[in-house]
Amino acid sequence: MTVTTLGIKLDEETRARLKSASARLDRTSHWFMKKAILNFIEQVEAGAGVEALVAAEALERDRLRHSIARRRTESSLLEDTVPGARGA
Template sequence: MPVSSTTGIKLDALTKERIREAAGSLDRTPHWFMKKAVMYWLERVEAGASVADMLNEVELKDDDRLNSVLTRQRLLNAD
């Protein structure tokens, strides 16, 4: 079995509480809930899903502007 290591993400307090409550409603830990969420999306991306498959049109426009690595690189190299 592969060795596991810890990876962290920054979450605001409200999101952390939502995860805690959602996990509790399923009788699971927040760790279990987050790991399942990551695996859910990882498997979909590996199967060919794109960002557009994950977000609605409004979210996609903002997400591309704020999170696209290529967009940020283009902006940095525009000078």
């Protein structure tokens, strides 16, 4: 089995919380993140939507809106309004 390393960007507060939560379980941060990711994957594969994974209030507060469809729409709108942006 091939293994690939992926990176994740965390602010200092989140990183500190991750280290604290991991330590409480006597586990590494890597173990904690991997379990969380696998848990989310299993829920999505079982049919869960984003609303089942993240509280509605958190989705409403999410300023970055990590939505692939939203990014595509915004990118398409940008291409339609910026001269020379299409095909760049």
